[in-house]
Amino acid sequence: MTVLVITGTGTEVGKTVATAAVAAAAVAAGRSVAVLKPAQTGLLPGERGDADEVARLAGAVTAVELARYPEPLAPATAARRAGLAPVRPEQMAEAAGKLATEHDLVLVEGAGGLLVRFADEGGTLADAARLLGAPVLVVASAGLGTLNTTELTARELRSQRLDLLGVVVGSWPNDPDLASRCNLADLPRVAGAPLLGALPEGSGRLTPAAFRATAASRLAPRLGGTWDARSFTAAAQRP
Template identity: 50%
Template structure:
């Protein structure tokens, strides 16, 4: 299986599903293979450094240490980027400016991961005419595939299917990663795992983001398939209960 190169978007079925840690895991696995990797966050919302909060790109840099991390715009309120810009009285993201920044970064790297905000259709910014644009629009404009980070628990089958259907209607190739597999999975987690799309490309353990960076980087390839620079042919085997 050939690993993804060029520009790859990372989205989710919802907010809080593990996009940042998944992005860090892919970046760590790729970097361990000598792939010059960049991670770009078009919009960071809801982070206040005065309270000791750290940005998503701070987390990625600490855990994965890719060659480059970039945040293009920051908004203080924990809202969708378009709304956060409006509430803060700040300029919304212009998609064409974002495209230029991503392409410029990608020209200097083998792999450029673009982490979205929330889900695929969350409003990211405004066109000059006032129309909103989403991460799906960005993927279409870039002709880029997307990694969909999903929950393991109840509701994930519907949310994942809806996201993949929306992507397929736009011609966006999708891959699925479970962002946080619980330490003590229940029946719903195992049935969801069986019913998720056959092409599952990763399964991260819950709490992976709290690992010491060196441990995280060594572990990341074991959570992902070769398509995402990992060494695991079937992530579902990672969820098998211990015999003892």
Template identity: 50%
Template sequence: MSAGRIVVVTGTSTGVGKTVATAALAAQAAREPGSVVVVKPVQTGAADGDSDAREVQRLTGVDVQEWTVLDEPLAPDTAARRQGVEIPSVASYVSRIAALEHDTVIVEGAGGLLVRLDADGGTLLDLAALLNAVAEVEVVVVAAAGLGTLNHTELTVGALRARGLEPAGLIVGSWPAQPGLAEECNREDLPRLTRVRVIATIPEGSSALSQADFERAAPTWFA
């Protein structure tokens, strides 16, 4: 038996709300029949207590798996080199993901699409492309709301399309309580310029919600 629906979540950069967006996707998936698991192939910053997988579990209660854990909050290949440890190849992550016996598997990347996940230069883009060769993969791009997001999002979408991966949707990862002109314009321009629809807009501060409140609110964020 192998994984059913596979969703790969990437950010246009670090700090754009990718983990909360992953949790929102997991909460949405958990509303439907079937099992859900969120996988974090590589987690850095463990010495500071960082764990995106545990945060997703706290917000949603779904099953999570965290595979390679590194101490420093750096790109995975850099963190592993400084720590003096060997890390698995992207191809090995692909095999493990494809073998998971869940109806929905949501894979959260580390940082942006081209951050190196292994010592051989493998990236989340490589992981998604390899997975797509053996299963149908949905790639969701999490973007910031403010200035710079149009450029970052177009670059990310362009890199995906260059590898034959059409993004399934955009998520604005942290929408301010009082959006300014840039944020309002970006919300209109993101789908127009990328030709990818915005499937969810997540209010800033959503990570502070309890599990019950998060699960109630998450469906309202999706288009």
């Protein structure tokens, strides 16, 4: 796996922290890593973006951003309102392909969910994944409502004949409720793909050293870690 596309089931599900964890585990294993953020919204020039945050947490990571728009909107809307050119799937694929010639692993972090438009006439992260022939990792929330959004995302990936690598819980609560605990068993069922990790709530607030030291223990071997979904799920079900 040279290129991995990372999407969320929506916004604020822990996608950037999950991307950083995958990057940190790869760096710890001696791999060279790049993270590509096709479109960063809601930030002005000079402010730290998602790709920069991945590099801060994960360490020696090449951070690349193709476009930045100041308003916190979907990329297509933000580009139109700013009077700036949108980013198209062909540009994403070309940039990721170039990075792949220079790095062992390229992580392409989307904006929001899988079908968020990058241009008014269309163009989504799914289109970029298809052009790249890359698998997709889905980052989901833990609690009530996540089964629906995860299954919808998984169904869309399959309808487009894209490879769903698995699901990562982007923020596992410090005090999980009943829905969150049950969802650990149900998420892989509705996704039709394995659960590949769970990042503890607040992981992004750890020091970089602490984040890197624990990243691999939060991810399954498929993502370069040591986390075991079965034992984690069983422990979560105990009273």
